[in-house]
Amino acid sequence: MAKVAADERPTERSSYLREVWAELRKTVWPTWPELRQMTWVVIVTVVLFGVFLGVLDLGLTSALRPLYTATHNGAPAAAAAVPTPTASPSPTAGVSPAPHPTRSSKGTTP
Numbered sequence: 001m002a003k004v005a006a007d008e009r010p011t012e013r014s015s016y017l018r019e020v021w022a023e024l025r026k027t028v029w030p031t032w033p034e035l036r037q038m039t040w041v042v043i044v045t046v047v048l049f050g051v052f053l054g055v056l057d058l059g060l061t062s063a064l065r066p067l068y069t070a071t072h073n074g075a076p077a078a079a080a081a082v083p084t085p086t087a088s089p090s091p092t093a094g095v096s097p098a099p100h101p102t103r104s105s106k107g108t109t110p
Helices: 013-026 032-069
Strands: none
């Protein structure tokens, strides 16, 4: 944060807000035609950059894909086999038993 001399600091919030309002009145705001033109420039620029990045991504993906799918001898890598389960797990597998009803959470009797 910039250092401000003590005599330049507003002493009250109202004086600060008055200074902000005075600075905003000095601002040169664009006209509606200028605003529309600048908005179209932003939209066209975003679309062009999006197309550029999409083409760049597609090119790099297709250029680098062989490096990731090839094995050491240059042949394509085989898909890893996923084992299929032979039996469904029991519905109580991994479930801990319920606490004893006469014991508290600290293990002492009531």
